[in-house]
Each structure stands twice: as C-alpha cells, then as structure tokens.
Amino acid sequence: MALSQQVKKTIDAIRSQFPTEQALLIPLLHEIQNEQGWVSLESMRAAGEFLNLPLSKVREVTSFYTMFKLAPQGKVDLQFCVNISCWLNGAEKLVACAEKKLGIKCGETSADGKFTLSEVECLASCGTAPVLQINQDYYENLTAPQLYQLIEQAEKDLAANKPVGKSTQQPGVWP
C-alpha cells in the first residue's frame, strides 16, 4: 500500500532532527504500523522508496522488531506479559482465562478479526504484576474479572467504532 499523506507529513516534520535518512525508518514503520495495524510488503516497498533505501534494508529492519507485525492482527491485541514477575503473580492463569473466553490460543487471531492473543516479554511494570497491554495501553494488577470486563468493553467499543487501547492518542486525555 502506498504511504498516506498523513504519514509522509509526520516523517517530513521530523526529518531535520536526524543526520541520516535511514534514521527515519523506524519512526516511519511505527507510523505505518499505527495506521494499518501491520506492515505489508507493499508498505515496506513504499517506505524504501520514500527514504531512498533498498527494500532488503527495510525488510531486515522490519523483521527485527517485534512491534512491527508482518501479518494483519486483530483490532484488539491482548498482550500478556508472561515474564518472571508476572508469571509469579499468575499471568499464566490470565492467559488461560483469555484463551477460554475468546476460544483462541496464544498467537492466534479470532475468526472475526477482532482479537489477537499474544504473550510478550517484561513490560517494565513488574511491581504491578500481572500486566496486560491492550494495543498501546497498560492494565496493571490485572484480575480475571477485570480481564473479562475489558474484553466485553472492547467488544462494545468496536461495535460503536470507537478506538480501543489507544488512549494516549485521544485529544484531551493526553497532553
């Protein structure tokens, strides 16, 4: 997919801050990921053209970082930290709850394209374990009832066409 004007504008605005064009690649991939929900091969090609980089360079970078998804994801990505402190605080049980509730396994996306379940590494929130990141937002000290509530709320928000898990991008909520 070609790059949107918005994405190009954002990158052009920060261009002067960096000594090289390649430095803009990760910020650009973030913009694409945020807009499209994943980074397709076509997007990579467009990114390469925009920054004057060979496709192979764009691919090797995109594939290195776990936040850049190489395939479409569910609209709501439930990312459970399963590292040591969260594990010691029952993260496995929460994952099991989510799997049962959504009828999918970790790493899978629901057939209706709404939910993806993932296990991720330490989110630097171990003091408030267990932690779940929904798209971009953290939920700390999570319990099973809260998890169910979050899933139900996400269903409602999706139905109402509201953004899910992107509170930092909402005007008024964040500086």
Add this chain to the structure above:
Amino acid sequence: MNHDLVLTKHIHERDCDTLDFYLNKDQGYKALEKALKLKPAEIIDEVKKSNLRGRGGAGFPTGMKWSFMPANPLDAKGNVKPKYLVCNADEGEPGTFKDRLIMTKTPHKMIEGMIIAGHAIGSNKGFIYIRGEFFKETRIVQKAIDEAMAKGYLGKNILGSGFDFELVIYKGAGAYICGEETALLNSLEGKRGEPRLKPPFPAMVGAYSMPSCVNNVETFAAVPYIMLEGSEKYAKMGTERSGGTRLFCISGQIEKPGVYELPMTMSLREMIDHAGGVRGGKKLKAVIPGGASAPMLSADEIDVKMDFDSLAKAGTMAGSGGIIVIDETVSIVEATYTLLKFYEHESCGQCSQCREGSHWLARMFKRILDGGGTNDDLDYIAKICGNMAGQTICAFADAVTGPALSSVKKFRHEFEELIRNGGLHKTSHQEVNKQTIEGAHV
C-alpha cells in the same frame, strides 16, 4: 532512615510531572543555572567526586565515562564533529521498572540532568531512546521537553549562557537487546538492533559514527541533586566506591512490591523486610538481586549489602536494581525456564554461542520439566554456559548464564528430583487454574 530522597521525594504528589511543579516545589532547573556557570571540566570533576555509578546495569563510574569524550573531535577534512548524548530509556530487564517511574513522575529531572551532561561533554544534541511499548511515557516526556523548550531551558542560548542543546525522542520497537548500548546506537540509526564489536567505544565512534555518551535514565536524573547539594553529600549516602541512593524495584512474591529509593548500604534482607517480607508469610526460596541477568541467591545468602562491589563479591551483580522475590512454593527449574525462554527469544542471533546456546538451554530446561531429563544434562548445562560467557560480542550471553548456572548450582536437588520423578507434576497449580477460571464464570 538517614538519607535524602534524591529522586522520589515528590512522586506521590499531584501534577509532579509538570514543569510548574518542578520549578515551584523541587528546585527545578536551579542545578542547571549553577552548572552553566561552571566549566565542563568542573562539572565532570564534581560528578567524579560524587562516586555516581551508572544505573543501567554495568555500574560504570559516570564522571569517568564523561571524561572519555574527546574535547574537539575533527573529521578527516578537519571539520568539527558533532557529539551526541544518548539517554537509555529502553528499560526491559525483567524485574526492572524504575526508569518508567522517573519518566512518568519526574521527567524534568532526567531532562535537566541531560542538559547538564550535554554542557559537560560539549554536546548540543541529545537523543532519548524510549522503548516502543512506552506510549504513555513517551507522551509525558515529549510534553516535558516542550515545556522546557518554551521556558528556554532547552534550545538556543540556554538561560543566556551561549550554550545550545536540543533533545529528540526516538522510539524503540520491541527488542530487549536494544538496551545494550551499542545495539541501541544501531537502532537509533534506523538499523537492526545488533550490538557492535568494541572497540571502538561509543566515545569515539557512537551514534551516526560520532563521539557519543550513553547513560541510563536514573543516572541522568541523579545529576541535578549532585550539582545542587554537592558531590560530597551525595557520595556520603553510599558506600566508599559508589555514591548516592538507588532505586530498587522489588517485585515477585512480596507483600508490598514497588520502587524504593534506598541507600546501597542496606542489605538484601533489610530491603525485603522493608517491602513487607515474603507474601502471605511464606518462606523465602530465592532472590534475583539485580534484574533477570543477575545470578540468583538462595535464602541463606541475603545478608549481602546491595552495592555493586558487595554483590559482585557474593558472586552475583547489582545490575539494574531489580529484586525478584521467589517463595518456597515455586519450582526453581520452572522459574529459570521462564527466563531462558525470554533470552532465547531476545538473542539477536549474531554470535553462534549465544544464538544456539540460549536455545539449547531453554530446550534442556523444558525437557527436564517434562520428565525427559538426565543427570548428564546438568553437566551439559554448565558446559554450554562455559562456552557462552565472555565469548561473544556483547554481555547478553553472560546474562543468559546468570540464571542458568546459579539455579543448577544452588538448587541442584530440585533438578535431580525432577529427573528422578519424571518431571514437574503441576496438579496443585492446575487446580488453582481451574478454580480461577470457574470462579470468574466464563
């Protein structure tokens, strides 16, 4: 306790992240005013005398690191090269969550520390490399940068001193290894986050091939206090070779998990007690004292002081200040396996010892858990680790061996038991699972 709170005095107050708060209640940017009147060498001297050591993991003396920066680097054509200051905000070491606290609660301290450091090393540009998952933290830090810019603490001719300094945020994208400083530099250049062979060190060839200095968030945040209150006072709060207080992140099976600002003269036992002790009155089994990469200590080894040197002498490390408490009910083999899975996933793959070794270790631990282990495995684990530590481009491989070796060494009987009994029978654990699920009426 007889120490100042250098970093966390105000973190429970409302709006503590704003510039207004920082200026009115926390002597905000007073240290900068003072520092701008000093010569760079005087600042570096003050930081050296404070005995501040890097809070990112390696504990390198900060003043010394700053003094390695060349004074007037020239390129081949005789032009002056820019120097870059880099803040490592990629916090990803399991068990560590202090940089995130600083960024959300007192971002201006980190920013002020960076401006002072910029002046000290003669840099006009700083990058803050924030891990990609920190969307909220990024917003807060960006807002703080904008506030500081508007008030003239950042930008051209800061406070009329003639010194220019700007700060730019760069977001990571989910790779633990980018916390390693040379991997971070590659990532900052828009490349794969693969560590670089050293030398050359970043002070010579760093970001965009220019001389660069990388420090951790907490390291920078300690600088304003040192400038204001004096290096002597800061040094006195710590040990002979490591000044100041430190943020300790206590998590795991502990009554009151959280970030505690404590002097490094305290012992691990005192810190655990300070955080309310092991949760539910259970018995302690093991503690990881400095983030996942630090070799674990058994319950009878916790009378060690929490400074860099004492922990090194005890065969482990102070690392990132992440204390992970593990109680008697946990299988050490399983706990270590969760860490090894993490390392297997996060190895950048450049060095075969690390790429294959982390994979083999994770697989062997799993095999032992599943009942397929043999006593020979325990010797193999030691052998694999021996081929990893100190043999690779970066210290990641050493980090992997920390939990792997220490668990086998200190809890060998647990491994042998699993090997004898055909693996870990998780009946009790699974019962709990079922209960939680049913109790919540799925």
